Amino acid sequence: MDEPRGARLRDELSMPGFVIGIVGCVILTAASAYTALKLGSLPWPTIFTSITALLVLRACGRHSVTEANVTQIVMSAGSMVAGGLAFTIPGAWMLGLSDGIGWMQMLMVAVAGTLLGLVCTMLIRRRFVDNSDLEYPIGTAAAETLKAAREGGSTGRRLFASMGIAGAWAVLRDGMHLLPARLFALDIPGVAFGLNNSPMWLSMGFLVGFVPVSFWLASALFANFGLVVGASSLGLWSVEAAGGIVRSLGMGLMMGAGLGVVVKDVLYRLVITRLLGSRRMGGSDPEGRNDWTGDIKGHRDIGMLALLVAAATLVVGVGLGLGPVPTVLIVLLSFVTTTMSAQSVGQTGVDPMEVFGLIVLLCVAAVSSLSQVGLFLVAGIITVTCGLAGDVMADFKTGALLGNNPRVLWKAQALGATVGVFVSVATMVAIRAAYGADAFGLGKEFVSTQASVVATMVTGVPSVPAFAMGLASGVVLYCMGLPAIMMGLGVYLPFYMSVPAFLGGLVKLVLDGHARHRSQAGDERADDVPQGDGIVVASGVLGGESIVGVVIALATILGGMG
Numbered sequence: 001m002d003e004p005r006g007a008r009l010r011d012e013l014s015m016p017g018f019v020i021g022i023v024g025c026v027i028l029t030a031a032s033a034y035t036a037l038k039l040g041s042l043p044w045p046t047i048f049t050s051i052t053a054l055l056v057l058r059a060c061g062r063h064s065v066t067e068a069n070v071t072q073i074v075m076s077a078g079s080m081v082a083g084g085l086a087f088t089i090p091g092a093w094m095l096g097l098s099d100g101i102g103w104m105q106m107l108m109v110a111v112a113g114t115l116l117g118l119v120c121t122m123l124i125r126r127r128f129v130d131n132s133d134l135e136y137p138i139g140t141a142a143a144e145t146l147k148a149a150r151e152g153g154s155t156g157r158r159l160f161a162s163m164g165i166a167g168a169w170a171v172l173r174d175g176m177h178l179l180p181a182r183l184f185a186l187d188i189p190g191v192a193f194g195l196n197n198s199p200m201w202l203s204m205g206f207l208v209g210f211v212p213v214s215f216w217l218a219s220a221l222f223a224n225f226g227l228v229v230g231a232s233s234l235g236l237w238s239v240e241a242a243g244g245i246v247r248s249l250g251m252g253l254m255m256g257a258g259l260g261v262v263v264k265d266v267l268y269r270l271v272i273t274r275l276l277g278s279r280r281m282g283g284s285d286p287e288g289r290n291d292w293t294g295d296i297k298g299h300r301d302i303g304m305l306a307l308l309v310a311a312a313t314l315v316v317g318v319g320l321g322l323g324p325v326p327t328v329l330i331v332l333l334s335f336v337t338t339t340m341s342a343q344s345v346g347q348t349g350v351d352p353m354e355v356f357g358l359i360v361l362l363c364v365a366a367v368s369s370l371s372q373v374g375l376f377l378v379a380g381i382i383t384v385t386c387g388l389a390g391d392v393m394a395d396f397k398t399g400a401l402l403g404n405n406p407r408v409l410w411k412a413q414a415l416g417a418t419v420g421v422f423v424s425v426a427t428m429v430a431i432r433a434a435y436g437a438d439a440f441g442l443g444k445e446f447v448s449t450q451a452s453v454v455a456t457m458v459t460g461v462p463s464v465p466a467f468a469m470g471l472a473s474g475v476v477l478y479c480m481g482l483p484a485i486m487m488g489l490g491v492y493l494p495f496y497m498s499v500p501a502f503l504g505g506l507v508k509l510v511l512d513g514h515a516r517h518r519s520q521a522g523d524e525r526a527d528d529v530p531q532g533d534g535i536v537v538a539s540g541v542l543g544g545e546s547i548v549g550v551v552i553a554l555a556t557i558l559g560g561m562g
Helices: 005-012 015-039 046-059 065-086 090-094 103-130 137-149 155-175 199-208 210-233 239-276 298-319 324-348 353-367 372-402 406-435 449-459 464-479 484-492 495-520 528-561
Strands: 182-188 191-196
Touching: 005 065, 015 046, 015 065, 015 199, 015 406, 015 528, 046 065, 046 137, 046 155, 046 372, 046 528, 065 103, 065 137, 065 353, 065 372, 065 406, 090 372, 090 449, 103 298, 103 324, 103 372, 103 406, 137 372, 155 199, 155 528, 191 210, 191 495, 199 210, 199 495, 199 528, 210 239, 210 484, 210 495, 239 353, 239 449, 239 464, 239 484, 298 324, 324 353, 324 372, 353 372, 353 449, 372 406, 372 449, 406 528, 464 484, 495 528
Parallel strands: none
Antiparallel strands: 182 191
């Protein structure tokens, strides 16, 4: 028998859940900013937060999965705000534009992106969740994780033990300098050979899986030992020129993969929908209701959304000084790009949010004379908007599967994102103050891959032919079902970062094989080994090193002040 609706809503909105969510949001947002800068990517935090929320709530004597889902939403909402800033703003620092983008500009970028993301997700939820056949693999996995973790007993020990081990490793390496940052380094012209001494990269490879990271490593071998070592030895170009070609090709592949998501999972789907006249395929409401305003209840909601849009417009146009034309384009295109983000996350679980930021950046650059600083701000706003939107829509799917009230989920997102705005900006400022602007970029302390791509697009691509070839190849490879973005990372990133990711994927392969062997032997628990314990441990490793990294950055600042 179902609980009374009033009791269920009170359970979802419980004070313990919100307190735990806010504390978790502060920690996870800071860790996500560090992860995005360090890895050049940001794995979805949803599984990690789902397990953590359920475990902490259980320790408080609460066992509701709907309450745990609301709690994890508050915890994770700020992560994508942090990712949006980390994927764009450091590019300006790489170009020596630090004076143009300080904490105030970052704060306004985060505020504007968050406001627009919240408005758009309220408008599109019914169409892309309730009245759509989109699977939202991340949201579905979170729902299944909460259901499964509710029954488990050792999950918490594995999670926190892996966090502790990874954190201790980071202290020994970065805090006490007792461990080297790179292992097995060799002096090969043009190739940063070695093994990055970071458990985070192992966990990332595990979470991605063996097949994609195999493509990643193969691409890294081709770029470093084919295009750099091999081609330069044959006299086709110099080692220096090879570096520009490789970077341009890698950027093209990553952008092409993002555009491939748009082409295959958004535009193609919409075209087929129109041609076949199938309302269900396109996510239309089969009953003919208004898909776009179904969550808006009366004049109060309309007034609130109008106020949020007005506030975002004021921040963009006046606060950041971008002018009327760029402001109008940002507001209008934020709705277009968030629908693309929702479609992409729903179809594939991938949110190429920085690609959407680059698309709007190029549109604004084509019709205005914004400075380089202004273009970075444009990209930052849209990237935050689309990052938050992708997270919100996946969480809406989780809530739909668990029976949460969508308005409660939206409020939880708004709360977490608001906290995340301030924490992500503070973390970015702290990391930059601790390590300096020169610590960002390829081969540096913080690789900041996406921000480096944005910086290159703003200033000019080193090799246009290589970039164009990569762009076209990325679209084609993605549409063929191949991991184009992984191949782009392999080409673009230093070689020593690709090897540990491959090793993490190799561990995943071994665990999968072990699970299959146990399954053939009749062990009913076999299927839970790689997908359950492995994901928990990998998530703990990722979280542990990230959190300690932020703490070390803060300690560095305090030490410098002393």
